[in-house]
Amino acid sequence: MPVHQLTFAALVVATGLALTACQSDAGGTDQSKASAAPSAPSSSSAPGASGSDQSGANDGGGKKSAGPGSAAGSGSDNNGASGKCRTGELEITAMDSTIDGDRDGTVAVTFKNHGGRDCTLAGYAGVDLKTSAGSLPALRTGQKADSMTLKNGKSVSFGINYPINASGGSGVRVTGLLVTPPNETKTVSLAWPGAATLPVTDGAGSSVKVGPIGSAGQGG
Numbered sequence: 001m002p003v004h005q006l007t008f009a010a011l012v013v014a015t016g017l018a019l020t021a022c023q024s025d026a027g028g029t030d031q032s033k034a035s036a037a038p039s040a041p042s043s044s045s046a047p048g049a050s051g052s053d054q055s056g057a058n059d060g061g062g063k064k065s066a067g068p069g070s071a072a073g074s075g076s077d078n079n080g081a082s083g084k085c086r087t088g089e090l091e092i093t094a095m096d097s098t099i100d101g102d103r104d105g106t107v108a109v110t111f112k113n114h115g116g117r118d119c120t121l122a123g124y125a126g127v128d129l130k131t132s133a134g135s136l137p138a139l140r141t142g143q144k145a146d147s148m149t150l151k152n153g154k155s156v157s158f159g160i161n162y163p164i165n166a167s168g169g170s171g172v173r174v175t176g177l178l179v180t181p182p183n184e185t186k187t188v189s190l191a192w193p194g195a196a197t198l199p200v201t202d203g204a205g206s207s208v209k210v211g212p213i214g215s216a217g218q219g220g
Contacts, residue, residue, distance in 0.1 A: 082118045082149055087186035089115025092179055096193045097159065097216065104161045107194045108216040109179055112155040122147035126180035127160055127210045129192065132173040136198075138210040145212035157216035161209045163199055171197035182213065 090111045097108040109127075113119060123145040127138035138160055150156055165171040174197065177190045201207055 082120045084183055085111070085113065085119035085121050085150055085181055086115065087181050087184045087188060089113060089117075089119060090181055092181075092188045092190065094177055094179070094190045094193050098164075098194070103164070105164050105194050107160040107162070107177070107192075108157045109160060109177075109190075110155050110157040110216075111150065111181065111213075113150045113152050116152060118149055118151050120147055120149050121156065121182055121213045123182040124210060124212050125158060125182055126178075126187070127208075128178040129162075129174055129198075129208055130176035130178065131198065132175065135178075136172075136208060138208040141209050141211050141215075143212050143215060146214075148214060156214055158213050159211045159216045160194075161211070162194060163207045164195055165197045165199040167199050169200065171199050173197050 091114050092109065092111055094107055094109045096105070098105040109125065111121065111125075124140050129136040129138065141161075148156065160177075174192045174194065177192045178187050179190060180187045198207065
């Protein structure tokens with residue numbers, strides 16, 4: 001009997017220890033869960049989202065500042081500077097402007113700006129007469145050639161002076177007029193409105209003169 005009582009007592013003690021260990025494990029699990037729960041609020045995800053919002057605001061601000069920058073660039077149009085007049089922006093015409101009694105004949109060439117913007121002209125136009133003897137380039141008179149702004153819808157003219165054929169001979173027949181605006185490469189072909197012929201020269205150079213822009217009737 002004493003041996004059986006000791007064995008039973010030992011079993012009771014062992015069972016008690018096992019129950020205590022189980023309770024300890026369960027308590028540890030609960031504590032770990034409890035400690036994990038507070039870890040969510042300690043996350044920096046909210047500040048991170050706020051930082052992302054601030055970054056987006058900066059990007060938006062950058063794009064807005066680029067708009068005014070472009071507007072400032074386009075404001076160069078307000079500086080008074082105009083681009084050169086292009087051939088396609090000009091309506092080019094020619095008319096006889098010879099005055100009775102003049103020693104030379106005069107043709108006035110007019111540039112009318114229909115390009116929808118103001119543009120600049122400076123110097124001399126290129127002028128060639130088409131004749132039965134070939135192309136005859138006009139020489140510049142040497143007058144001062146100032147730069148000017150040609151307002152949209154406005155016109156300016158220059159003069160071409162040529163010798164009148166008073167020799168009684170057939171002379172050199174003029175068949176057309178080629179005009180190239182200053183600093184341009186595109187040429188316009190016009191009918192020649194002046195006298196039908198030029199006197200035959202000795203080939204010492206062109207007898208046709210062209211004045212600068214704004215010199216209609218003043219060339220020669």
